[in-house]
Amino acid sequence: MPRLSLSVLSALLAVTLPCAAGAQTPVRVEFWHAMNGVQGEIAAYARDFNRSQNRYEVVPVAQGSYRDLLPKLETALKTGKAPALAQLEFTQFPALAQAGQLTDLSGFVDDLPAALRSDIYPAVWKAGELGGKNFGLPWNVSVPVLMYNAGVLRSSPAGWTWTALEAAARKMATRSRRPLVVTAEAWTFEANVMSRGGSLASAGRPALNSPEALEALTQLTRMTQGGLAQYRSLTDVAGAAFDFARGQNVLVLASVANWNDARKIPLLSVGVAPFPCEKASACTVPLGGGTLVVPKGTPAAERAGAQAFWQYLMAPERLADWVRATAYVSPRRSATPLLEGWYAKNPQIRAAHAQIGRAAPRATTPDSGEWVPLVERAIEQAVGGKMTPKAALDAAQKAAK
Template sequence: MKRLTVLMLLLLGSAQAKTEIKIWHYLLAEPSPTLFNQFAAEFNKSQDDYVIKPEYAGGYKEMGQKIIASIRANTTPPAVLIDNAFFVRLMQGGQLKDLDKFTGVIPESLSSDIYPVAWNIGKNKDGRFGLPWAASSMLMFFNGAAFKAKNIALPDTWPEFYAAAQKLTGRGTSGVSFITESWIFASMVYSQGGDLVKDGKPNLLDPVVVESLQQLVNLKNKKALIPRATSEVQNAVIDFLRTKTFMVVAPSSAFPLAFKNPNYLSLQVSAYPLPGSSIAGEGQIAVMKSASDAQARGIMEFWKFLLKPENLKTFANGSYYVPVRKSVARQLTDDPILVAAVKSFERAQNLPAVPQLDDWRLDLEIAIEKALKGNVPVEQALKEAQQNALK
């Protein structure tokens, strides 16, 4: 009888055991990581089957390197929140768990409410491997007081942007800070009809790529642009806040970190310049192939929890990420930053789903820095990048 009682207690304890799910993420700038941890804690309390454990794994590049190392060492976490480019690399490389068998738990009313640009990137011909959540869009941030003082209209097109940068330039000041990050430049290229990929190969000598970089170099040569490397993002922000520059291109999610507190600025924003669409910046929640089915189901349930309207609104209002649900995004009408972010996201597109693009964009960043900071001729810098990308 005693043995039977012990056995029953062991079985009861086993039945009540929760499935633990570690999820790596790249969220660093507050309040995003705090909100993510808060959502995980609330989800854990709301049910008895799963325990979500968020863990910061570094920025985009650092996290990518860490994931590659974990794959080689067979120590991958069950789940990850990763940027689109590296997500495609993992999906096409067969490193992620096919979630199609679990998508039956997703109501059609939910999936049809998600922006196609966010929903479609998570799948390929073999199945669904990603679930969208943290979406960001490219914005123009302006010192409105400077524009008003010089009677300059906020630019809606790239020619107007170039002209405004020159009009705002004066003694000791430049019109714009430009961060040499591939996503920012890629958005510039695609919004003008260019393409970084052609027939599955790098297309870094596309005429629009060459012209876009040349225009930036022209502004720098006229002292209307201060180039900042990806490691100098904070310097670009300081340039703007100290009125050394009056325009800066940045994702909506950068707003809380960089621009939310400078009350002395007449801050204004707009969606990315016309005529075309910019590049959507999103994070996909994915399940590594090594995860158990129970862990995959837990991530699906956690994702649905994250996409509840009240949670998406809370995250958007704090982090300035765009809600991936159309019905929620269009309710954000009180904050001009979020209004512009939604407008920009609604006309955004994804980068081509080519896994090598994750490497090619690093070659592109080197070319941008050479042209803007090293005085290397534009075509020479891009030619070297194209050759390296083809290796």
């Protein structure tokens, strides 16, 4: 019988000893997430997982938004107090992975059953990769959509191009109504660019002033300054919701995961359509959402617990429940048949989710996260009239390089 190496033996002991110790001493697996709105559902998943076995105790901790969570994780990594599992937005993990702060999970992924690996959309896997290695495990996946006030716009804008959207906004606009909401938000702007056949990255380098980016920002600026669109700060959620409900604004670019929140707005009948597509032959959408990572230095037993919990979350029936609760897209194809009844009641969400068939991961280079504020500043400066769209994007590109 071959002898086990000391490192392999240590890893095996780390995983098996908690079980031998019995249910009284489960390994604590802290999970930081950015899902404040559905933290009750996540707590329930953790509770059910903990009851299903006696090796691990998953402890979920809501940490605010993605933008709130990242600096907290960076601080925890410096102080040696990082959780065993954390949720990061797709553009956030590459810099940490490049800096050696995240665990390479490639071996774990390679050992997964083929039925699970192949059931997850390839673009979703790729969204958690850097340099050919897996640093992120998929879970919450979103696609961009065009939400609309169905009390004002009675027919669905499904199939609209950006040209059609501008023409429709011109017909709906009045002295008090600016139909389209424009925000300085990088992901929906990237979707705007990709829907025109363009990209904000080329060969791993920034392309923030690409022809398609200029075309997109020029249109948004033209519509804003011409009374067809209204700029809204990302911090002005309450005001935007109020104006959307009363019909001052009619169209908003958003994540499909915002659908549940939009439906809670009083006196609003909200509709959802796939994202506008300017060039059908080259149209795609960027994946949104986050990936689950294991910080570097996580003890073997905690890492095993984090991986076991992820596999628990990936069960098709659990993913179907997650989709119904959040409107996120399932990363696994096999969960879709379990959603037939729900889709029958929500056909617009079915159409929105179908976009995952033409979805692509966002740029995952170590500095891609730094492009986000540069893009958002360019949007703000252009639609606010402080700079021309070209000057704003050129400045962003120069800063990104």
